[in-house]
Amino acid sequence: MTSEDKKKDDGMPDFSDVQSGASSTAPAASVYETYEVKAGDSLSKIAKRVYGKGASWQKIFDANKDILKDPNKIFPGQKLKIPK
Amino acid sequence: MMKKTLVGLALSPVLLLGTVGCKKDAPPPPPVATAAPPATTLPAPIAVSTVTLGNAIGADKKVAVPAETFTAKDTIYASVETTGVGQARLRALWSFVKGDKTAKVDETTIELNAVAPTVNEFHVSKPSGWPAGDYRVEIFLGDAATPAATKAFKVG
Numbered sequence: 085m086t087s088e089d090k091k092k093d094d095g096m097p098d099f100s101d102v103q104s105g106a107s108s109t110a111p112a113a114s115v116y117e118t119y120e121v122k123a124g125d126s127l128s129k130i131a132k133r134v135y136g137k138g139a140s141w142q143k144i145f146d147a148n149k150d151i152l153k154d155p156n157k158i159f160p161g162q163k164l165k166i167p168k
Numbered sequence: 169m170m171k172k173t174l175v176g177l178a179l180s181p182v183l184l185l186g187t188v189g190c191k192k193d194a195p196p197p198p199p200v201a202t203a204a205p206p207a208t209t210l211p212a213p214i215a216v217s218t219v220t221l222g223n224a225i226g227a228d229k230k231v232a233v234p235a236e237t238f239t240a241k242d243t244i245y246a247s248v249e250t251t252g253v254g255q256a257r258l259r260a261l262w263s264f265v266k267g268d269k270t271a272k273v274d275e276t277t278i279e280l281n282a283v284a285p286t287v288n289e290f291h292v293s294k295p296s297g298w299p300a301g302d303y304r305v306e307i308f309l310g311d312a313a314t315p316a317a318t319k320a321f322k323v324g
Binding site for chain 2: 094095096097099101102103105106107108109111112113114115116117118165168
């Protein structure tokens with residue numbers, strides 16, 4: 085099945101395997117992806133998808149301590165910073 | 169005698185001041201020359217000046233060959249140049265557009281502290297191949313609800 089065949093319920097293509105990045109000539113610039121939590125997600129699942137290692141969940145938790153108090157409590161619709 | 173002298177000495181400053189104070193015809197003192205206050209120019213806030221798309225960038229993070237059409241296996245770069253100085257947040261929102269529907273492809277943010285004009289690059293790739301169609305990337309500055317720049321492109 086090609087990616088074009090793999091469509092979501094709304095008839096739009098699936099872009100879940102998109103890889104992204106960014107950089108700047110400005111010194112000490114920080115880069116992060118914005119990820120919207122979906123039902124069934126956990127920080128380790130997101131870390132596995134983004135970094136290839138579920139054990140890297142702490143990196144995501146540390147970047148979102150302003151909105152996350154407990155790493156086991158994330159909710160669909162929350163927008164998390166995923167450091168690059 | 170001594171008493172008179174003391175009184176005279178005690179009064180003399182008063183008389184002197186009185187004399188000075190009564191000189192109504194004296195010309196006003198010349199204006200003191202003061203240096204003009206230094207011109208204070210506030211640094212210009214960060215603004216997006218140019219957005220260029222391409223499938224490769226150089227070491228300077230600029231696109232050498234601008235493009236608006238890409239192949240399914242391309243990595244797509246958006247090179248974003250800014251002017252001004254200060255702290256800023258640049259956000260690139262990549263979307264697939266089909267009729268009046270849009271699907272979010274990716275959203276990446278750069279937080280920077282610019283001391284001079286900057287060049288920033290955002291890139292996306294899709295190992296399984298980009299679906300053919302219309303896309304766009306919108307560049308937002310800070311918390312602005314409307315993009316500072318928008319570029320449309322095609323795959324296929």
